Amino acid sequence: MNTLSLFYPVAPHVVTRPWGVADELYKEFGFKKHNGVDLALGEGQEIRAPFDCTVTLVGNQPKGSGLFVCLLSTATYDFPDGVRARVELSCMHLSRVSVTPGTRLGVGMVFAYGGHTGRATGPHVHIAPKRVRRGLIGYRDIDRNDANNTFDPEPYWNQEYARTAS
Numbered sequence: 001m002n003t004l005s006l007f008y009p010v011a012p013h014v015v016t017r018p019w020g021v022a023d024e025l026y027k028e029f030g031f032k033k034h035n036g037v038d039l040a041l042g043e044g045q046e047i048r049a050p051f052d053c054t055v056t057l058v059g060n061q062p063k064g065s066g067l068f069v070c071l072l073s074t075a076t077y078d079f080p081d082g083v084r085a086r087v088e089l090s091c092m093h094l095s096r097v098s099v100t101p102g103t104r105l106g107v108g109m110v111f112a113y114g115g116h117t118g119r120a121t122g123p124h125v126h127i128a129p130k131r132v133r134r135g136l137i138g139y140r141d142i143d144r145n146d147a148n149n150t151f152d153p154e155p156y157w158n159q160e161y162a163r164t165a166s
């Protein structure tokens with residue numbers, strides 16, 4: 001059994017909007033519930049890798065997620081419902097990204113800096129976790145739900161701030 005264990009990417013850990021809350025806002029993006037968790041941070045604050053991963057995508061959606069990075073877990077995890085899957089975290093509203101697709105990150109390595117790009121009223125990082133499985137073309141979502149196929153990361157935080165080993 002390899003249970004998902006996520007380090008806090010920013011400190012202190014302050015949730016400003018939990019996963020799964022329903023809001024009219026998300027309908028324009030095609031889903032009904034908050035598809036991630038919002039963590040408070042300061043403009044320009046370091047954001048650290050919450051697990052060992054590879055950067056799969058860096059992009060920018062000025063009307064939505066703003067500057068964002070997708071991180072794919074190196075490990076495959078066992079979930080309580082019997083699913084074995086890798087995890088993809090999309091981190092949004094960044095002010096700056098210091099990695100490119102293909103960059104490998106160990107826990108605690110800085111990959112981006114906090115901001116409020118895209119649809120955001122103030123600095124925060126929106127983290128959207130998905131369970132994914134390798135398909136014929138890249139990775140595909142496993143879950144189908146009205147929070148854009150994401151899951152609640154809350155039970156998986158290990159209560160420790162991500163720091164580099166050295």
Ligand SMILES: [Zn+2]
Nearest residue numbers: 036037038126
């Ligand atoms: Zn959010």
